[in-house]
Amino acid sequence: xAGIQEVYDLVVKGKSKLIGAAVQEALDAGCDAxxxxxxxxxxxxxxxxxxxxxxxxxxxxxxxxxxAMKKGVEVLKPHLASGDQGALGKVIxxxxxxxxxxxxxxxxxxxMESTGFEVIDLGVDVPKExxxxxxxxxxxxxxxxxxxLLTTTMPSxxxxxxxxxxxxxxxxxxxxxxxxxxxQAFADEIGADAYTEDAASAAQKxxxxxx
Amino acid sequence: MLTKRxxxxxxxxxxxxxxxxxxxxxxxxVMNTPxxxxxxxxxxxxxAPAVKCAWxxxxxxxxxxxxxxxxxxPEHLVCPDITEWRKYxxxxxxxxxxxxxxxxxxAVAAVDRNEYLVAAFVAPGVFEMCHYLxxxxxxxxxxxxxxxxxxELIDYITDWELKWAEQICTYMKPDVIFHHDDWGTQxxxxxxxxxxxxxxxxxxxxxxxxxxxxxxxxxxxxxxSFSATLVPSMIExxxxxxxGCMSVNDLPKLVKEYGKDITFMGGIDNGKVxxxxxxxxxxxxxxxxxxxxxxxxxxxxxETQGLNYTSFPEVYGAIDEEIEKMTKEMF
Numbered sequence: 001x002a003g004i005q006e007v008y009d010l011v012v013k014g015k016s017k018l019i020g021a022a023v024q025e026a027l028d029a030g031c032d033a034x035x036x037x038x039x040x041x042x043x044x045x046x047x048x049x050x051x052x053x054x055x056x057x058x059x060x061x062x063x064x065x066x067x068a069m070k071k072g073v074e075v076l077k078p079h080l081a082s083g084d085q086g087a088l089g090k091v092i093x094x095x096x097x098x099x100x101x102x103x104x105x106x107x108x109x110x111x112m113e114s115t116g117f118e119v120i121d122l123g124v125d126v127p128k129e130x131x132x133x134x135x136x137x138x139x140x141x142x143x144x145x146x147x148x149l150l151t152t153t154m155p156s157x158x159x160x161x162x163x164x165x166x167x168x169x170x171x172x173x174x175x176x177x178x179x180x181x182x183x184q185a186f187a188d189e190i191g192a193d194a195y196t197e198d199a200a201s202a203a204q205k206x207x208x209x210x211x
Numbered sequence: 212m213l214t215k216r217x218x219x220x221x222x223x224x225x226x227x228x229x230x231x232x233x234x235x236x237x238x239x240x241v242m243n244t245p246x247x248x249x250x251x252x253x254x255x256x257x258x259a260p261a262v263k264c265a266w267x268x269x270x271x272x273x274x275x276x277x278x279x280x281x282x283x284x285p286e287h288l289v290c291p292d293i294t295e296w297r298k299y300x301x302x303x304x305x306x307x308x309x310x311x312x313x314x315x316x317x318a319v320a321a322v323d324r325n326e327y328l329v330a331a332f333v334a335p336g337v338f339e340m341c342h343y344l345x346x347x348x349x350x351x352x353x354x355x356x357x358x359x360x361x362x363e364l365i366d367y368i369t370d371w372e373l374k375w376a377e378q379i380c381t382y383m384k385p386d387v388i389f390h391h392d393d394w395g396t397q398x399x400x401x402x403x404x405x406x407x408x409x410x411x412x413x414x415x416x417x418x419x420x421x422x423x424x425x426x427x428x429x430x431x432x433x434x435x436s437f438s439a440t441l442v443p444s445m446i447e448x449x450x451x452x453x454x455g456c457m458s459v460n461d462l463p464k465l466v467k468e469y470g471k472d473i474t475f476m477g478g479i480d481n482g483k484v485x486x487x488x489x490x491x492x493x494x495x496x497x498x499x500x501x502x503x504x505x506x507x508x509x510x511x512x513x514e515t516q517g518l519n520y521t522s523f524p525e526v527y528g529a530i531d532e533e534i535e536k537m538t539k540e541m542f
Contacts, residue, residue, distance in 0.1 A: 058400065061355075067352065098274065100271070154486070
């Protein structure tokens with residue numbers, strides 16, 4: 001399947017200007033759309049995530065890879081069955097109230113999307129009630145991810161998780177937390193289901209939790 | 212007993228300090244430059260209204276945050292397209308006269324230069340300015356997608372920094388430039404070493420070279436992140452003191468390897484000690500062994516914050532107390 005390998009390579013290298021043509025060529029050559037998505041794109045992003053985690057590549061390389069994947073998906077979209085994209089389910093993600101940091105949260109969102117989740121990104125400085133409201137509007141959500149990058153917003157993360165833990169839908173979701181000052185011990189203390197150190201591990205963990 | 216100034220200089224030159232430098236104690240920041248008086252750098256404090264800064268970006272400082280943030284929603288983003296940066300980015304006019312500099316000169320004259328080093332504060336740095344103007348994720352991708360335009364923008368910012376350096380050296384004549392530019396997260400640099408050198412090394416060689424050639428004794432660069440891999444570049448660009456170096460950088464190893472060329476000021480991570488539930492034991496844990504491992508020369512124990520304050524105000528003094536304790540143990 002040379003076509004799929006080409007798509008894979010272009011995603012890894014972040015060639016967003018070339019990917020559309022490569023995806024079209026793969027389709028024209030008879031490659032299955034779901035296979036192009038799973039093996040060509042999601043597979044490539046797994047490699048990108050792993051390299052980022054190991055310090056072999058940096059934020060720019062990860063961003064251009066994610067952008068290439070997005071461009072490729074645009075071409076692929078009309079050929080995909082409705083369940084192919086976001087097949088792993090919905091994830092709600094946001095940085096907690098009082099905290100404006102977004103790079104780490106965005107990288108996690110990108111990796112989750114690339115892994116096969118449908119991501120609802122609430123942005124930064126998200127009031128705890130907004131996570132609950134968003135779940136209520138999307139009751140098929142499997143995971144809620146909350147991020148805090150500051151020691152001063154750790155209490156806000158704690159409050160957010162406490163509100164989620166007291167909600168009547170708690171048993172239907174998994175709560176993941178992350179951010180620079182967060183540790184496994186803190187995640188355990190506040191009653192989150194999972195903590196991971198980086199974006200690639202977060203996507204892998206989400207996959208485990210959603211399955 | 213050496214003065215604070217003498218003691219810090221002894222640490223940096225590998226001489227005979229008689230105690231640990233307590234964080235920022237030797238630096239007398241003089242902030243009332245005409246530029247600072249004309250344009251706000253950031254809101255007055257947490258919770259104060261957002262302000263539009265000299266380069267056109269708007270800084271917000273929400274309650275509970277340790278510092279201000281540029282706003283990048285469509286309404287506030289300065290440069291939505293790097294290929295058209297000339298259309299959007301306008302450097303502020305800084306042709307200040309001697310009269311404009313008078314209040315700053317008076318503040319400088321009031322400093323006891325035997326006891327303190329007068330420090331001028333410059334922020335944001337060249338890398339930060341790029342992402343303040345263009346938004347960080349877009350900036351990161353621009354390095355690959357529009358490298359020529361990025362080089363042009365960096366040259367434009369560099370030229371402005373050089374004009375500002377000329378003003379500072381002509382009228383203020385500080386001993387120290389305290390220059391901000393964060394280059395990474397707590398785990399990694401934002402960009403690879405090669406990319407950093409390609410885009411920023413020459414820019415900073417010019418800027419810091421100018422300061423050194425025009426009477427500034429020390430360039431202290433704030434960068435609170437993992438950046439151990441950038442240390443050779445820091446030395447090459449003329450940084451004398453890297454302030455904000457986080458403990459993840461393995462400071463004892465860096466001091467040993469590079470101490471003769473650069474001093475490391477930091478190691479006490481804000482994330483570990485500047486918190487609501489801080490205790491003296493927590494501070495001791497972050498400080499004591501660090502002092503023992505890094506030693507008396509080329510190292511200044513300091514919180515990683517980029518100025519002499521902490522989010523929880525009493526933490527700053529508690530760190531000083533801990534450093535005094537280590538002076539008693541080691542000197």
